[in-house]
Amino acid sequence: MPIRFTVLASGSSGNASLVQVDGFGLLLDAGLGPRQLAARLAAVGASWQEVQAVLLTHTHGDHWRDRTLAHLRRRRIPLYCHTEHHDALRSYGDGFSGLEADDLVRTFAVNEEFVLAPGLGCRAFALKHDSGATFGFRLEQPGSLFGDPAALAYAADLGSWTPELAGALADVDALALEFNHDVEMQYASGRSFQLIRRVLGDHGHLSNVQAADLLREVLRRSAPGRLRHVVQLHLSQQCNRPELALAAARAAVAGADIEVHTACQDTPILTVSIGPSRSRKRVRRSVSVGSSRARQTAAHPMLPGFESSDAI
Numbered sequence: 321m322p323i324r325f326t327v328l329a330s331g332s333s334g335n336a337s338l339v340q341v342d343g344f345g346l347l348l349d350a351g352l353g354p355r356q357l358a359a360r361l362a363a364v365g366a367s368w369q370e371v372q373a374v375l376l377t378h379t380h381g382d383h384w385r386d387r388t389l390a391h392l393r394r395r396r397i398p399l400y401c402h403t404e405h406h407d408a409l410r411s412y413g414d415g416f417s418g419l420e421a422d423d424l425v426r427t428f429a430v431n432e433e434f435v436l437a438p439g440l441g442c443r444a445f446a447l448k449h450d451s452g453a454t455f456g457f458r459l460e461q462p463g464s465l466f467g468d469p470a471a472l473a474y475a476a477d478l479g480s481w482t483p484e485l486a487g488a489l490a491d492v493d494a495l496a497l498e499f500n501h502d503v504e505m506q507y508a509s510g511r512s513f514q515l516i517r518r519v520l521g522d523h524g525h526l527s528n529v530q531a532a533d534l535l536r537e538v539l540r541r542s543a544p545g546r547l548r549h550v551v552q553l554h555l556s557q558q559c560n561r562p563e564l565a566l567a568a569a570r571a572a573v574a575g576a577d578i579e580v581h582t583a584c585q586d587t588p589i590l591t592v593s594i595g596p597s598r599s600r601k602r603v604r605r606s607v608s609v610g611s612s613r614a615r616q617t618a619a620h621p622m623l624p625g626f627e628s629s630d631a632i
């Protein structure tokens with residue numbers, strides 16, 4: 321079965337993506353309320369019933385909600401997080417303590433593979449970000465008689481990158497990577513000096529230029545033709561524009577057969593499908609705001625619960 325990856329929401333008002341493999345559903349971050357997540361899942365033909373685990377990158381408030389943790393407890397869905405996340409998760413409400421009480425907290429260690437589901441391995445790698453322990457993930461499906469191995473890497477919320485990180489992201493079929501801001505827009509934003517310095521710092525967020533440079537290095541380290549999809553994550557609504565992020569990524573992958581997709585805050589944008597399938601490495605696009613081959617498409621209609629990031 322292929323790995324299917326769908327960004328449900330991406331940006332500073334809430335982040336969540338859905339990974340599906342052979343009936344197993346994983347939420348990568350859960351930074352929306354449970355009803356908003358239900359609406360986003362429904363928009364891509366899924367539901368909470370298909371979510372069997374949640375995996376947390378870090379504890380900034382746009383990546384988890386206490387009410388959503390309480391919802392996980394009601395649905396008996398385990399939360400995978402790092403032990404260094406525990407104190408922060410406990411400090412904002414009772415959701416995490418409830419998961420602990422019901423033995424629904426799973427932990428992962430950095431750079432050690434753990435199994436999320438049969439046929440789906442995961443490895444966490446550290447990212448430089450000002451939230452304490454922050455992680456990206458590499459999800460892998462082994463090859464079989466029916467197809468090649470498939471791999472997806474996810475890295476958002478990082479202020480800088482290293483050659484080691486480029487190595488961790490290399491040789492995947494799909495790479496989801498933060499393209500947070502345009503540096504000139506950041507300086508012209510009217511934001512406080514402290515906030516601008518924080519975002520631009522080594523533990524803030526990746527600019528379009530930084531992300532494109534990382535993408536070039538990932539490509540240089542990858543087998544030719546392996547990377548097929550780049551999904552741009554966590555674009556700043558105030559300090560970036562999809563066309564700027566898209567242009568930066570397109571320049572980085574120029575000459576390669578790679579589709580670039582740009583995630584957004586308010587709608588699920590696409591499902592990328594990689595690995596064994598009837599038509600190998602195909603893409604089913606739900607809604608896309610940008611793609612290197614395809615055009616701007618109509619935005620998805622607003623759904624109940626989308627109006628405010630505070631709505632549950």
Ligand SMILES: [Zn+2]
Pocket residue numbers: 331332335380382383477554
């Ligand atoms: Zn974030």
Ligand SMILES: [Zn+2]
Pocket residue numbers: 378380449451477
């Ligand atoms: Zn963050």
